[in-house]
Amino acid sequence: MSRFLDYNHDDPSPAQEFRLRCRTEEFRSPTAGYCMDFVQTNVTFLPQEYSTDFLLFCQRNPKPCPLLEMTTTKTAEIIAPGSNLYTDIPLYNILENGKIVKSCTNIEEYQDRGLNAFMLGCSFSFEHALIKEGVPVRHIEEHKNVPMYITNIDCRPAGVFRGPLIVSMRPIPADLVNKAAEISARFPGVHGAPIHRGDPSLIGIKDLQKVDYGDAVTINPGEVPMFWACGVTPMQAIITAKIPFAITHSPGHMFITDRANSFLDVSNLTYKYELR
């Protein structure tokens, strides 16, 4: 057990308990607001033959694709020991040839296909830090999904995977813009520093009220739109590649890990050899 968690080995952590609630299908909803101190991840399952391309795509595009773990087994052994990736996510999407053909709460029927699973960081971790340090996060205030937009910036391609950078947007009061940038920069494992602030047209976004994914949010006078690389980017690349078979978590229905968010903060010095 890592030093940042004080739980007794005999008792399950809140994250372990939450995963059990998903496993028994008691919990099937979006995970925003649950286990707030723990890292939540995007999860993608791919046939083994696409793994090298996808690893490279993540490596070449670390801001939208911050890979926290890749596994060839059914367990996220580093970030969530004891987990079962085939049961512990509230809702999954099954994709065939780039189209969602089914959603389900359990994918055990696919566990003999030799899939590899990739867990990518999600903005919940730095949003938690923003709120704790006094920076408002509008879509949370308005109980909405974060607004997301397709940009005119291309990801670096890798094998079959390519496509535009997709960003999330948060309107930030002008006097807190630098603070918001600095806080998120401390979390390179979950998208890191923003990629742009101000004029949306400079990155190919015509109208902030016309989202490509998620919900539009209120932008008040004196607020600056800030744009972060978004985890929908790799999902879109997988859909665009039209590979015959893939599974992802259903958007918003994330995988809860045993990692504390604070662990991903590079300014939090642990003096311990650990994944970072």
Next chain:
Amino acid sequence: MSRFLDYNHDDPSPAQEFRLRCRTEEFRSPTAGYCMDFVQTNVTFLPQEYSTDFLLFCQRNPKPCPLLEMTTTKTAEIIAPGSNLYTDIPLYNILENGKIVKSCTNIEEYQDRGLNAFMLGCSFSFEHALIKEGVPVRHIEEHKNVPMYITNIDCRPAGVFRGPLIVSMRPIPADLVNKAAEISARFPGVHGAPIHRGDPSLIGIKDLQKVDYGDAVTINPGEVPMFWACGVTPMQAIITAKIPFAITHSPGHMFITDRANSFLDVSNLTYKYELR
């Protein structure tokens, strides 16, 4: 050209000029102290069938193996456009079955073997930041190679690659220990924060004067030994795996990229979509 470089497109940058000096074999020496503002990398060439294992090894052990780029071509297209990895490194080692069989200044004869090249960050980048911010770096003061030690900490294995974490050590005056940790933490792409400070026996090092690699340095009264994950770790893993064929740079003879060191500082907010 990225915003942090002011060079005119028509003129080669100092890094490009330096690579040309290597290409013409005018320069064949260790690179410490050259092109100090630019990121220098370790480089490993592996047969394609080991690439996924090695990518995973880097991903699972990001502190010793901070992968900055992987390429299937002869050019580091992201961090050093226009480079030729088969000529632009001052000295190479050819490995067969885990043994160095030859050193040479040019490896063009191997360029049709379908090797993949991996470029990993090196501590020169954060040492430059330490010195600029007033933290002394002993081995540089003493014109020595950094002292390196094999620890009792195991890396997370990946396929054929496994082995102990190897660390570099820098003795730091007690009142600068936190500063040194904070500065290096801003550079996760080049080993990041230290993994340990103080008592060497806690990580399996018996005697700091008995190095496993590099040179021993003076430790003055009032100084604390600080330990960082070291890029010799993946080299050792490659040697231990005894794969039939591999090429690495010769230790100390690094590949000079076009990236400014400041680009790897996560606190340096660029608001630009770039590799980080």
